Amino acid sequence: xxxxxxxxxxxxxxxxxxxxxxxxxxxxxxxxxxxxxxxxxxxxxxxxxxxxxxxxxxxxxxxxxxxxxxxxxxxxxxxxxxxxxxxxxxxxxxxxxxxxxxxxxxxxxxxxxxxxxxxxxxxxxxxxxxxxxxxxxxxxxxxxxxxxxxxxxxxxxxxxxxxxxxxxxxxxxxxxxxxxxxxxxxxxxxxxxxxxxxxxxxxxxxxxxxxxxxxxxxxxxxxxxxxxxxxxxxxxxxxxxxxxxxxxxxxxxxxxxxxxxxxxxxxxxxxxxxxxxxxxxxxxxxxxxxxxxxxxxxxxxxxxxxxxxxxxxxxxxxxxxxxxxxxxxxxxxxxxxxxxxxxxxxxxxxxxxxxxxxxxxxxxxxxxxxxxxxxxxxxxxx
Numbered sequence: 001x002x003x004x005x006x007x008x009x010x011x012x013x014x015x016x017x018x019x020x021x022x023x024x025x026x027x028x029x030x031x032x033x034x035x036x037x038x039x040x041x042x043x044x045x046x047x048x049x050x051x052x053x054x055x056x057x058x059x060x061x062x063x064x065x066x067x068x069x070x071x072x073x074x075x076x077x078x079x080x081x082x083x084x085x086x087x088x089x090x091x092x093x094x095x096x097x098x099x100x101x102x103x104x105x106x107x108x109x110x111x112x113x114x115x116x117x118x119x120x121x122x123x124x125x126x127x128x129x130x131x132x133x134x135x136x137x138x139x140x141x142x143x144x145x146x147x148x149x150x151x152x153x154x155x156x157x158x159x160x161x162x163x164x165x166x167x168x169x170x171x172x173x174x175x176x177x178x179x180x181x182x183x184x185x186x187x188x189x190x191x192x193x194x195x196x197x198x199x200x201x202x203x204x205x206x207x208x209x210x211x212x213x214x215x216x217x218x219x220x221x222x223x224x225x226x227x228x229x230x231x232x233x234x235x236x237x238x239x240x241x242x243x244x245x246x247x248x249x250x251x252x253x254x255x256x257x258x259x260x261x262x263x264x265x266x267x268x269x270x271x272x273x274x275x276x277x278x279x280x281x282x283x284x285x286x287x288x289x290x291x292x293x294x295x296x297x298x299x300x301x302x303x304x305x306x307x308x309x310x311x312x313x314x315x316x317x318x319x320x321x322x323x324x325x326x327x328x329x330x331x332x333x334x335x336x337x338x339x340x341x342x343x344x345x346x347x348x349x350x351x352x353x354x355x356x357x358x359x360x361x362x363x364x365x366x367x368x369x370x371x372x373x374x375x376x377x378x379x380x381x382x
Contacts, residue, residue: 012171013167014164014167015164015168016047016168024172025175027039027043028175028179029179029182031183032179032182033271035067035186037069038071041053041054042071044172045072048161050152051072051131051153051154052071052130052131052153053153054150055067055068055148055150055151056150057146058146059146060144060147068081074131076129076130083126084130087126091122091127092117093137093151096108096111097137101139102141102142103139103140104138105138106136107136107161108135108136108151109134109135114127114133131154133153133155133158134153134154135151135152135153136166137151138150138151138172139173139177140173140181141180141181152169182273185282186269186282186284204307205222206223206227206235206305206306206308207220207222207303207304208235208303208306209304210255211299212255212256212260212299212300212301213239214240215237215239216237226313227240228315229314229315229328231276231332232244240304240306242283247272250270251283251304254270254272258270258286258303259301262288262299262301262302269285270284270285270286271283272284280308281307282306283304283305284304285302285303286303288301288303312378313380314380317380320380321364321365322364327360330347330357333346334358335374340355
Protein backbone atom coordinates (compact mmCIF):
# COMPACT_ATOMS: atom_id res chain seq x y z
CA UNK A 1 0.00 0.00 0.00
CA UNK A 2 1.16 3.54 -0.61
CA UNK A 3 0.35 4.23 3.04
CA UNK A 4 3.56 2.41 3.97
CA UNK A 5 5.59 5.10 2.24
CA UNK A 6 4.33 7.85 4.54
CA UNK A 7 6.66 6.79 7.33
CA UNK A 8 10.37 7.55 7.41
CA UNK A 9 12.54 6.35 10.24
CA UNK A 10 15.20 8.96 9.39
CA UNK A 11 12.79 11.78 10.24
CA UNK A 12 11.42 10.43 13.51
CA UNK A 13 12.85 8.63 16.48
CA UNK A 14 10.77 5.44 16.60
CA UNK A 15 11.01 2.29 18.73
CA UNK A 16 11.13 -0.06 15.71
CA UNK A 17 12.67 -0.38 12.26
CA UNK A 18 10.97 0.66 9.02
CA UNK A 19 10.61 -2.98 8.03
CA UNK A 20 8.81 -3.87 11.25
CA UNK A 21 6.70 -0.73 11.00
CA UNK A 22 5.56 -1.62 7.48
CA UNK A 23 4.76 -5.15 8.62
CA UNK A 24 2.71 -3.83 11.55
CA UNK A 25 0.75 -1.45 9.29
CA UNK A 26 -0.07 -4.38 7.02
CA UNK A 27 -1.27 -6.38 10.03
CA UNK A 28 -3.48 -3.48 11.11
CA UNK A 29 -5.32 -3.41 7.78
CA UNK A 30 -5.61 -7.19 7.96
CA UNK A 31 -7.24 -6.85 11.38
CA UNK A 32 -9.86 -4.53 9.90
CA UNK A 33 -10.81 -7.14 7.32
CA UNK A 34 -10.87 -10.06 9.78
CA UNK A 35 -12.30 -8.16 12.80
CA UNK A 36 -9.57 -9.70 14.96
CA UNK A 37 -7.35 -6.98 16.40
CA UNK A 38 -5.57 -9.23 18.89
CA UNK A 39 -2.36 -9.82 16.94
CA UNK A 40 -1.75 -6.14 16.16
CA UNK A 41 -2.53 -4.98 19.70
CA UNK A 42 -0.18 -7.57 21.20
CA UNK A 43 2.59 -6.38 18.90
CA UNK A 44 1.95 -2.79 19.96
CA UNK A 45 2.16 -3.76 23.65
CA UNK A 46 5.57 -5.31 23.02
CA UNK A 47 6.88 -2.47 20.83
CA UNK A 48 5.84 0.27 23.27
CA UNK A 49 6.67 -1.64 26.47
CA UNK A 50 3.10 -1.13 27.63
CA UNK A 51 0.96 -3.28 29.89
CA UNK A 52 -2.14 -2.78 27.80
CA UNK A 53 -3.45 -1.78 24.37
CA UNK A 54 -7.12 -1.42 23.55
CA UNK A 55 -9.60 0.12 21.15
CA UNK A 56 -13.33 0.54 20.95
CA UNK A 57 -15.99 1.84 18.60
CA UNK A 58 -19.27 3.12 19.93
CA UNK A 59 -22.45 4.58 18.51
CA UNK A 60 -22.83 7.87 20.31
CA UNK A 61 -26.50 7.27 21.12
CA UNK A 62 -25.91 3.78 22.54
CA UNK A 63 -24.67 3.04 26.09
CA UNK A 64 -22.13 0.30 25.30
CA UNK A 65 -19.40 -0.02 22.67
CA UNK A 66 -20.23 -1.98 19.53
CA UNK A 67 -16.63 -3.16 19.39
CA UNK A 68 -14.05 -3.43 22.13
CA UNK A 69 -10.74 -5.26 21.94
CA UNK A 70 -8.69 -5.19 25.10
CA UNK A 71 -5.25 -6.82 25.34
CA UNK A 72 -3.03 -6.88 28.43
CA UNK A 73 0.09 -8.66 29.61
CA UNK A 74 -1.41 -9.25 33.08
CA UNK A 75 -4.52 -10.88 34.51
CA UNK A 76 -7.46 -8.88 35.83
CA UNK A 77 -11.03 -9.41 37.01
CA UNK A 78 -13.37 -9.42 33.94
CA UNK A 79 -15.91 -7.47 35.98
CA UNK A 80 -13.58 -4.48 35.85
CA UNK A 81 -13.76 -4.38 32.07
CA UNK A 82 -17.55 -4.60 32.19
CA UNK A 83 -17.55 -1.63 34.55
CA UNK A 84 -15.25 0.27 32.20
CA UNK A 85 -17.72 -0.31 29.36
CA UNK A 86 -20.39 1.43 31.42
CA UNK A 87 -18.13 4.37 32.21
CA UNK A 88 -16.57 4.93 28.76
CA UNK A 89 -17.96 8.42 28.18
CA UNK A 90 -17.46 9.52 31.79
CA UNK A 91 -13.87 8.58 32.56
CA UNK A 92 -11.26 11.39 32.60
CA UNK A 93 -8.99 9.95 29.89
CA UNK A 94 -11.86 9.85 27.40
CA UNK A 95 -12.83 13.44 28.22
CA UNK A 96 -9.38 14.51 27.03
CA UNK A 97 -9.98 12.84 23.66
CA UNK A 98 -13.20 14.84 23.15
CA UNK A 99 -11.09 17.89 22.32
CA UNK A 100 -9.13 16.00 19.66
CA UNK A 101 -9.85 15.37 16.01
CA UNK A 102 -9.98 12.14 14.05
CA UNK A 103 -6.49 10.77 13.30
CA UNK A 104 -4.80 12.76 16.09
CA UNK A 105 -2.51 11.07 18.64
CA UNK A 106 -1.41 12.61 21.93
CA UNK A 107 -0.09 12.02 25.43
CA UNK A 108 -3.11 12.10 27.73
CA UNK A 109 -0.94 12.90 30.77
CA UNK A 110 -0.03 16.24 29.19
CA UNK A 111 -3.67 17.29 29.67
CA UNK A 112 -4.66 15.66 32.93
CA UNK A 113 -3.04 15.04 36.32
CA UNK A 114 -4.27 11.57 37.16
CA UNK A 115 -3.09 11.95 40.77
CA UNK A 116 -6.01 14.33 41.32
CA UNK A 117 -8.40 11.41 40.70
CA UNK A 118 -6.85 8.86 43.05
CA UNK A 119 -9.73 9.06 45.51
CA UNK A 120 -12.37 8.78 42.79
CA UNK A 121 -14.55 5.75 42.06
CA UNK A 122 -13.14 5.44 38.53
CA UNK A 123 -9.52 5.42 39.71
CA UNK A 124 -10.06 2.92 42.52
CA UNK A 125 -12.37 0.57 40.62
CA UNK A 126 -11.09 0.86 37.05
CA UNK A 127 -7.74 2.59 36.62
CA UNK A 128 -6.01 0.95 39.56
CA UNK A 129 -6.99 -2.70 38.83
CA UNK A 130 -6.31 -2.13 35.12
CA UNK A 131 -2.93 -0.51 35.87
CA UNK A 132 -3.81 2.64 33.93
CA UNK A 133 -1.63 5.61 34.81
CA UNK A 134 0.53 6.70 31.87
CA UNK A 135 -1.54 6.92 28.71
CA UNK A 136 -0.99 7.61 25.02
CA UNK A 137 -4.16 7.81 22.95
CA UNK A 138 -5.51 8.42 19.48
CA UNK A 139 -8.88 9.21 17.91
CA UNK A 140 -9.88 6.74 15.19
CA UNK A 141 -13.43 7.77 14.25
CA UNK A 142 -15.31 10.95 15.07
CA UNK A 143 -18.04 11.36 12.48
CA UNK A 144 -21.01 12.50 14.57
CA UNK A 145 -22.53 9.00 14.65
CA UNK A 146 -19.66 6.86 15.89
CA UNK A 147 -16.79 7.46 18.25
CA UNK A 148 -13.69 5.27 18.23
CA UNK A 149 -10.57 5.71 20.35
CA UNK A 150 -7.51 3.59 21.03
CA UNK A 151 -4.86 3.81 23.75
CA UNK A 152 -1.83 2.20 25.36
CA UNK A 153 -1.07 2.29 29.08
CA UNK A 154 1.68 1.89 31.60
CA UNK A 155 1.21 1.56 35.35
CA UNK A 156 2.03 4.03 38.11
CA UNK A 157 5.36 2.40 38.94
CA UNK A 158 6.44 2.33 35.28
CA UNK A 159 8.40 5.11 33.58
CA UNK A 160 6.53 7.70 31.55
CA UNK A 161 6.45 7.28 27.77
CA UNK A 162 9.47 8.73 25.98
CA UNK A 163 9.03 10.87 22.84
CA UNK A 164 9.76 7.94 20.50
CA UNK A 165 6.62 6.17 21.69
CA UNK A 166 4.46 9.25 21.10
CA UNK A 167 6.06 9.51 17.64
CA UNK A 168 5.06 5.89 17.08
CA UNK A 169 1.46 6.68 18.02
CA UNK A 170 1.42 9.65 15.66
CA UNK A 171 2.60 7.45 12.78
CA UNK A 172 0.30 4.51 13.52
CA UNK A 173 -2.92 6.33 14.47
CA UNK A 174 -3.84 7.51 10.93
CA UNK A 175 -3.53 3.90 9.75
CA UNK A 176 -5.54 2.65 12.72
CA UNK A 177 -8.16 5.28 11.86
CA UNK A 178 -8.39 4.22 8.23
CA UNK A 179 -8.53 0.54 9.27
CA UNK A 180 -11.33 1.23 11.75
CA UNK A 181 -13.30 3.06 9.04
CA UNK A 182 -12.85 0.02 6.81
CA UNK A 183 -14.04 -2.24 9.61
CA UNK A 184 -17.06 0.00 10.28
CA UNK A 185 -18.00 -0.08 6.60
CA UNK A 186 -17.65 -3.86 6.39
CA UNK A 187 -19.80 -4.25 9.49
CA UNK A 188 -22.54 -2.24 7.80
CA UNK A 189 -22.31 -4.43 4.69
CA UNK A 190 -22.53 -7.60 6.76
CA UNK A 191 -25.75 -6.23 8.22
CA UNK A 192 -27.25 -6.30 4.72
CA UNK A 193 -28.57 -9.81 5.33
CA UNK A 194 -31.58 -9.11 3.12
CA UNK A 195 -30.76 -6.69 0.35
CA UNK A 196 -33.54 -4.64 -1.15
CA UNK A 197 -33.74 -2.08 -3.89
CA UNK A 198 -33.99 0.66 -1.29
CA UNK A 199 -30.24 0.23 -0.80
CA UNK A 200 -29.79 1.61 -4.28
CA UNK A 201 -31.06 4.92 -2.92
CA UNK A 202 -27.92 5.35 -0.82
CA UNK A 203 -26.16 8.64 -1.44
CA UNK A 204 -22.78 7.88 0.12
CA UNK A 205 -21.76 4.56 -1.49
CA UNK A 206 -21.66 3.23 -5.04
CA UNK A 207 -24.13 0.31 -5.16
CA UNK A 208 -24.02 -1.84 -8.29
CA UNK A 209 -25.67 -5.15 -9.27
CA UNK A 210 -23.55 -7.02 -11.81
CA UNK A 211 -24.14 -10.09 -13.93
CA UNK A 212 -21.71 -12.97 -13.71
CA UNK A 213 -19.91 -11.67 -16.82
CA UNK A 214 -19.50 -8.24 -15.20
CA UNK A 215 -22.23 -6.36 -17.09
CA UNK A 216 -24.08 -3.83 -14.93
CA UNK A 217 -27.77 -4.49 -14.31
CA UNK A 218 -28.55 -1.74 -11.77
CA UNK A 219 -26.48 1.11 -10.32
CA UNK A 220 -27.42 3.96 -8.03
CA UNK A 221 -26.92 7.63 -8.85
CA UNK A 222 -23.87 7.86 -6.60
CA UNK A 223 -22.11 5.18 -8.67
CA UNK A 224 -22.88 6.94 -11.93
CA UNK A 225 -21.67 10.32 -10.68
CA UNK A 226 -18.75 9.51 -8.37
CA UNK A 227 -17.15 6.70 -10.36
CA UNK A 228 -17.08 8.92 -13.44
CA UNK A 229 -14.62 11.11 -11.52
CA UNK A 230 -12.59 8.26 -10.00
CA UNK A 231 -8.87 7.94 -10.68
CA UNK A 232 -9.01 4.24 -9.78
CA UNK A 233 -12.09 2.79 -11.51
CA UNK A 234 -13.69 3.04 -14.96
CA UNK A 235 -17.43 2.45 -14.92
CA UNK A 236 -20.16 2.14 -17.53
CA UNK A 237 -22.97 -0.23 -18.48
CA UNK A 238 -20.44 -2.79 -19.66
CA UNK A 239 -18.97 -3.18 -16.22
CA UNK A 240 -16.55 -2.01 -13.55
CA UNK A 241 -12.90 -1.90 -14.58
CA UNK A 242 -10.14 -1.20 -12.06
CA UNK A 243 -7.28 0.50 -13.85
CA UNK A 244 -4.69 -1.58 -12.01
CA UNK A 245 -4.71 -4.88 -13.92
CA UNK A 246 -3.94 -7.05 -10.87
CA UNK A 247 -6.80 -5.60 -8.83
CA UNK A 248 -9.06 -5.78 -11.87
CA UNK A 249 -8.46 -9.51 -12.30
CA UNK A 250 -9.30 -9.99 -8.63
CA UNK A 251 -12.53 -8.01 -9.02
CA UNK A 252 -13.68 -9.92 -12.08
CA UNK A 253 -12.95 -13.25 -10.36
CA UNK A 254 -14.92 -12.15 -7.29
CA UNK A 255 -17.87 -11.04 -9.42
CA UNK A 256 -17.93 -14.37 -11.22
CA UNK A 257 -17.60 -16.49 -8.07
CA UNK A 258 -20.09 -14.52 -5.95
CA UNK A 259 -22.62 -14.51 -8.80
CA UNK A 260 -22.53 -18.30 -8.79
CA UNK A 261 -24.07 -18.16 -5.28
CA UNK A 262 -26.98 -16.09 -6.58
CA UNK A 263 -30.03 -16.51 -4.25
CA UNK A 264 -28.42 -19.58 -2.62
CA UNK A 265 -28.25 -18.01 0.87
CA UNK A 266 -24.56 -18.91 1.00
CA UNK A 267 -22.81 -16.14 2.95
CA UNK A 268 -19.53 -14.95 1.49
CA UNK A 269 -17.89 -11.59 0.90
CA UNK A 270 -14.76 -10.60 -0.97
CA UNK A 271 -12.95 -7.33 -0.30
CA UNK A 272 -10.43 -5.20 -2.17
CA UNK A 273 -8.78 -2.12 -0.67
CA UNK A 274 -7.04 0.24 -3.09
CA UNK A 275 -5.00 3.28 -2.09
CA UNK A 276 -3.51 5.97 -4.28
CA UNK A 277 -2.52 9.61 -3.82
CA UNK A 278 -6.02 10.92 -4.49
CA UNK A 279 -8.45 8.42 -2.98
CA UNK A 280 -8.88 5.16 -1.11
CA UNK A 281 -11.53 2.70 -2.29
CA UNK A 282 -13.04 -0.17 -0.33
CA UNK A 283 -14.71 -2.56 -2.78
CA UNK A 284 -16.84 -5.45 -1.54
CA UNK A 285 -18.47 -8.16 -3.63
CA UNK A 286 -21.19 -10.43 -2.23
CA UNK A 287 -24.00 -12.68 -3.48
CA UNK A 288 -27.54 -11.31 -3.56
CA UNK A 289 -29.35 -13.28 -0.90
CA UNK A 290 -33.03 -12.44 -1.02
CA UNK A 291 -34.74 -13.42 -4.28
CA UNK A 292 -38.07 -11.87 -3.33
CA UNK A 293 -36.56 -8.38 -3.35
CA UNK A 294 -35.10 -8.81 -6.85
CA UNK A 295 -37.75 -10.94 -8.47
CA UNK A 296 -37.30 -9.08 -11.75
CA UNK A 297 -33.70 -10.28 -12.07
CA UNK A 298 -33.46 -13.89 -13.14
CA UNK A 299 -29.79 -14.18 -14.13
CA UNK A 300 -26.80 -14.98 -11.88
CA UNK A 301 -25.61 -11.71 -10.37
CA UNK A 302 -23.94 -10.18 -7.33
CA UNK A 303 -23.80 -6.94 -5.36
CA UNK A 304 -20.73 -4.71 -5.68
CA UNK A 305 -20.42 -1.91 -3.13
CA UNK A 306 -17.72 0.76 -3.48
CA UNK A 307 -16.98 3.02 -0.54
CA UNK A 308 -14.71 6.04 -0.91
CA UNK A 309 -12.58 6.35 2.23
CA UNK A 310 -11.63 9.96 2.92
CA UNK A 311 -11.91 10.80 -0.79
CA UNK A 312 -12.50 14.10 -2.52
CA UNK A 313 -16.09 14.72 -3.67
CA UNK A 314 -15.17 15.91 -7.15
CA UNK A 315 -18.74 16.21 -8.49
CA UNK A 316 -19.56 18.56 -5.61
CA UNK A 317 -16.43 20.63 -6.31
CA UNK A 318 -17.31 20.88 -10.01
CA UNK A 319 -20.82 22.05 -9.10
CA UNK A 320 -19.69 24.39 -6.32
CA UNK A 321 -17.14 26.25 -8.46
CA UNK A 322 -18.83 25.79 -11.87
CA UNK A 323 -15.72 24.17 -13.33
CA UNK A 324 -15.53 23.15 -16.98
CA UNK A 325 -14.56 19.53 -17.82
CA UNK A 326 -11.02 20.66 -18.71
CA UNK A 327 -10.69 22.64 -15.49
CA UNK A 328 -11.93 19.65 -13.49
CA UNK A 329 -9.40 17.38 -15.22
CA UNK A 330 -6.57 19.82 -14.50
CA UNK A 331 -7.59 20.33 -10.88
CA UNK A 332 -7.59 16.58 -10.18
CA UNK A 333 -4.20 16.22 -11.81
CA UNK A 334 -2.76 19.11 -9.77
CA UNK A 335 -4.28 17.66 -6.60
CA UNK A 336 -2.48 14.36 -7.30
CA UNK A 337 0.78 16.37 -7.31
CA UNK A 338 1.38 16.37 -11.06
CA UNK A 339 3.38 19.35 -12.37
CA UNK A 340 2.16 21.60 -15.18
CA UNK A 341 5.25 20.84 -17.27
CA UNK A 342 4.46 17.13 -17.12
CA UNK A 343 0.79 17.72 -17.90
CA UNK A 344 1.61 19.40 -21.21
CA UNK A 345 2.32 16.03 -22.83
CA UNK A 346 -0.21 14.09 -20.75
CA UNK A 347 -3.16 16.38 -21.58
CA UNK A 348 -1.92 17.44 -25.00
CA UNK A 349 -2.21 21.19 -24.42
CA UNK A 350 0.32 24.01 -24.14
CA UNK A 351 1.79 25.23 -20.87
CA UNK A 352 0.19 28.66 -21.32
CA UNK A 353 -3.24 27.05 -21.79
CA UNK A 354 -2.79 25.09 -18.57
CA UNK A 355 -1.77 28.29 -16.77
CA UNK A 356 -4.92 30.01 -18.04
CA UNK A 357 -7.07 27.10 -16.86
CA UNK A 358 -5.36 27.15 -13.44
CA UNK A 359 -5.87 30.90 -13.05
CA UNK A 360 -9.55 30.41 -13.93
CA UNK A 361 -9.79 27.74 -11.23
CA UNK A 362 -8.14 30.10 -8.71
CA UNK A 363 -10.68 32.79 -9.53
CA UNK A 364 -13.69 30.47 -9.29
CA UNK A 365 -12.46 28.94 -6.02
CA UNK A 366 -11.61 32.36 -4.54
CA UNK A 367 -7.92 31.59 -3.85
CA UNK A 368 -4.60 33.10 -4.86
CA UNK A 369 -2.19 30.15 -4.67
CA UNK A 370 -1.98 26.38 -5.12
CA UNK A 371 -1.48 25.98 -1.37
CA UNK A 372 -4.74 27.80 -0.64
CA UNK A 373 -6.41 25.78 -3.40
CA UNK A 374 -5.32 22.46 -1.84
CA UNK A 375 -6.61 23.58 1.55
CA UNK A 376 -9.99 24.45 0.05
CA UNK A 377 -10.19 21.17 -1.90
CA UNK A 378 -9.52 19.18 1.26
CA UNK A 379 -12.68 20.66 2.74
CA UNK A 380 -14.56 18.48 0.26
CA UNK A 381 -13.30 15.19 1.65
CA UNK A 382 -16.12 12.73 2.27
